[in-house]
Amino acid sequence: MVFAKKDDALVAKLGEAIEPALHGRSPWAAARTRFARNKAAMFSLCLLGLITLACIVGPYLLPHAFDSADWEAMSQAPTWKNMHWFGTDESGRDLLVRALIGGRISLMVGLMATIASVSLGIAWGATAGFVGGKVDSVMMRVVDIMYAVPYLLIAILMVTLLGRAFYLVVITITVFSWMDMARVVRGQTLSLRSKEFVEAARAMGVPTHRIIFQHIVPNLLGVVVVYTTITVPGVMITESVLSFLGLGIQEPMTSWGVLIHDGAQVMEVSPWMLLYPGALLSTALYCFNYIGDGLRDALDPNDR
């Protein structure tokens, strides 16, 4: 004990003063600050939040139901009257409500298929990376094969054969969107396994599970988060393409892809039917792209 007892208060004070410096910023806090500084990403995040919120609560607030017809306003162009702000379709259904309900489905498919394919990708990639050897090469060969197949056609074959229920569409999309994540996670796992700080932890006698959870997983989480945001728009595009071709979500349910498909049929008389859902989908994709970019810049540990 260097300090006498009376100096305890002083020590506490000193401790308080250097506390923040001692703790430093956790990698996550640092990433959050960097992300918050990225204007495009923050703007996209807010915009996407707004769209999501509108899709969730909007249909309750608007006076129209997504599947009920307003006989007095069929193929109505966007107007303030009667709150048909996006106009109506040829049977008088309000496009705004339909676009919000469709957004629920599109975002939901995006979310669920992303969760499924991200989990599959992480499990696949981490297993291949940790086990290594023959297992690794066989598992990665499967990924190569999946890359080499024309996925959209096989997806079309699958929805043709299996059916077009919501969960089947999600499964079909998942099957073809997990490979990027598997590759990235495998690569990361492989390189992390032989990193000096892991070696150092081993040398200090840190048990394996703590190495995995305290050293490997946090480093993995960065790429996982980034690739997840990149997976979402890809997945949503696939759903929209399937729906656009008439092979995805079925009437009376709707999604942005279905609405764009319907809009393209009647755009000669009602161009708003095409333009509004197209703009909504594109805005959402734009947001996901920029959030993904922002996260990559914020989380990439090599980029400081």
Add this chain to the structure above:
Amino acid sequence: MWSYALRRMLATIPTLLLVITVCYLLLHFTPGGPFDTEKKVSAAVLANLQEKYHMNEPLWKQYLLYLNSLLHGDLGASFRYEDWSVNELVATALPVSAVIGGVSLLISLVIGVALGALAALRQNSVVDYLVMFLGSVGSVFPAFVIGPVLVLMFAIWLQLVPAGGWDNFAPRYMVLPMSLLVVLNVATIGRVMRGSMIEVMSSNFIRTARAKGLPQRTVVLRHAMKPALLPVVSLIGPMAISAITAAVITETIFSLPGLGKLIVSGASNRDYTLVLGLVVLVTVITVVFNLLVDLAYALLDPKIRY
């Protein structure tokens, strides 16, 4: 080189077999046979039909028969288009897709490489902004949004070209679909070319070339162009493949009688053999293209040794 090519070719076999097998099994275990129609078919007719299509044989024998006919280039008969074999349907549809996809890929390669190179050489110029703008358009607006909007603008509002349809390779029906594909491809090619050109122009051998006193023209065309093109070459494969995939979308938008349209109509009519045949065909094309691209890459890049 030859042993590499041979090894690479052998490696495509498992891919093909896997895709064919999985699709075949999917098809086989789907509830509802191809002869389920509204009208009740008598048992004798059904037996005859099953006899004709070897459906009374055990699964492994049917599968081998199918593989055998595939090896002989026979994709089977269509269940919905009576009197048409899948081969005949493909023969009428393939040229449409091939011409539209091929020509637009060539055009976009020329435009994309030129724009990308210019953008890299004159950074922050108008061309540079155009390339970056196209790149962000391509990543945000999917083909099935741009396509109908193009139709709306040029066919419906300006009435310059027909909105869709096909008349024996008449150019005015091909303008819009090709423009759509060119816009999307140029977006990608331009971005990649710009990036790789910037990287190449800052490398040591370019500085050496400049130090020798070579004029800018010679430096760019004789020294920088070839290495800068490498990443673009590796794009051609995926692009040629996505041309087939994109055909599904473009041909639906512009109602063109190509492979993509055939697949979509086959899928909505539940014409199983047609869709299976087309998936197998496109997989073969895909795999062959990947193979060709790998070989071309090996030829072009002196750093790759086998």
